[in-house]
Amino acid sequence: MQSLHIAWNDVKIRMADRSALIMLLLLPLVLTAILGTALKPIMSNEDSFADTTIGLYTADNDSLAKDFEEVLRKLDFIKIKTTNKEENLGKMLMDGKIDVGLSIPAAWSENVKKGTLKEVWLFSSSEKNLKASVIESILTSFVSRVQSVSHTTNIVMSDLSTSQAIAAEPGEVTELASTLPVELTNQGNEVTPITDWTIGKETVSTMQYYAAAMAAMFLLYNIPTGAKSFMKERELGTLSRLKASPTSDWSIILGKFLGTLGFACIQFLLFIFGTSLFCKVHWGDNIGQLLAMGGAYAVAVSGLSMLVAGLIKEMRTADLISGIGIQILAFAGGSMLPLSQFPDILKRFSDMVPNKWALSGFLDIMAGVNWVEILPAIIGLFLVGIAAMLIGTLRLRTR
Numbered sequence: 001m002q003s004l005h006i007a008w009n010d011v012k013i014r015m016a017d018r019s020a021l022i023m024l025l026l027l028p029l030v031l032t033a034i035l036g037t038a039l040k041p042i043m044s045n046e047d048s049f050a051d052t053t054i055g056l057y058t059a060d061n062d063s064l065a066k067d068f069e070e071v072l073r074k075l076d077f078i079k080i081k082t083t084n085k086e087e088n089l090g091k092m093l094m095d096g097k098i099d100v101g102l103s104i105p106a107a108w109s110e111n112v113k114k115g116t117l118k119e120v121w122l123f124s125s126s127e128k129n130l131k132a133s134v135i136e137s138i139l140t141s142f143v144s145r146v147q148s149v150s151h152t153t154n155i156v157m158s159d160l161s162t163s164q165a166i167a168a169e170p171g172e173v174t175e176l177a178s179t180l181p182v183e184l185t186n187q188g189n190e191v192t193p194i195t196d197w198t199i200g201k202e203t204v205s206t207m208q209y210y211a212a213a214m215a216a217m218f219l220l221y222n223i224p225t226g227a228k229s230f231m232k233e234r235e236l237g238t239l240s241r242l243k244a245s246p247t248s249d250w251s252i253i254l255g256k257f258l259g260t261l262g263f264a265c266i267q268f269l270l271f272i273f274g275t276s277l278f279c280k281v282h283w284g285d286n287i288g289q290l291l292a293m294g295g296a297y298a299v300a301v302s303g304l305s306m307l308v309a310g311l312i313k314e315m316r317t318a319d320l321i322s323g324i325g326i327q328i329l330a331f332a333g334g335s336m337l338p339l340s341q342f343p344d345i346l347k348r349f350s351d352m353v354p355n356k357w358a359l360s361g362f363l364d365i366m367a368g369v370n371w372v373e374i375l376p377a378i379i380g381l382f383l384v385g386i387a388a389m390l391i392g393t394l395r396l397r398t399r
Helices: 002-015 018-038 063-073 087-094 126-161 170-187 206-236 238-244 249-278 287-311 315-332 344-350 354-367 371-397
Strands: 052-058 078-082 100-104 121-123
Touching: 002 206, 002 249, 018 206, 018 249, 052 063, 052 087, 052 126, 063 078, 063 126, 087 100, 087 121, 100 126, 121 126, 206 238, 206 249, 206 287, 206 315, 206 354, 249 287, 249 371, 287 354, 287 371, 315 344, 315 354, 354 371
Parallel strands: 052 078, 052 100
Antiparallel strands: 100 121
């Protein structure tokens, strides 16, 4: 009971601190909204590749044009709007009905046997450069394959026409000449769809990523805050008065740990509620997983706050940890830059940072994974918190 009384008193003190509330509750919401919105066009697969709408004009019923349209339709991220007039493409682009326009000329495959094709016109706007580049790459790949098939066919037929084995039956050579290009082209028309990769059932958006990143980063501030709370009470003499009372050292330290844990849990729950309400962030369908991950992470930062309190002696050191140390951990854990952008050496280092485990866990929950996938992170964070608390407790009791 004494530990709970100390913990509740700590929570009330922190909730009454307006600067702490702004720093740990309001600022994460604002940053999530700003980063999630500003970086969406850069990071999000939704705006980059998904649902790219192509306006397609074909001057005639050329067989090669039909083959190319079939290739496009096999790609999951492409939608096609056909038009019977080339001039409509520009208007559709201006009206925002399409992202990219393609105009395929009449008799596109007329010179295919010579290894050349007529030029295809691509219509795009400066706002859709990335999508236009992707479509241009697909077109270039298709044309290159057709030209390669044509070149290969010419070489094969040239060799066969001079071969004594079939020279006596020219009809077979003629039949082979007509079927070989088709067979080779069909072999290359199997398209692997370009889709978003995720280990769960859902794709995580940019807003979701930065919501998880800000949660992982700002809960870290409970480490220096909890340590400074312990040090302030030591400087003000409150700790000495507590020790003079019947309250044991273990009860005092446990109370300080539970106070940090309680505030971290409140901070996490308010952040989840705020981002869901104001930023429309979907944190996944399994609330139990989310609470377990958030609770384990809160235990980890609370335990680390006791460890820091046991290791440092000056408030200046705690301020340094709050300023520089948290930023280093946040960067290493992927809160500022997606982990996929890290070089290999930084990825190995980030694997040792607890906030990276929490961030990855939150993203996995958003993606809809099962318990088996996130259980190692939950257990790891919980063990880190308990181990850090025990070491910090031993250090604090020896002072």
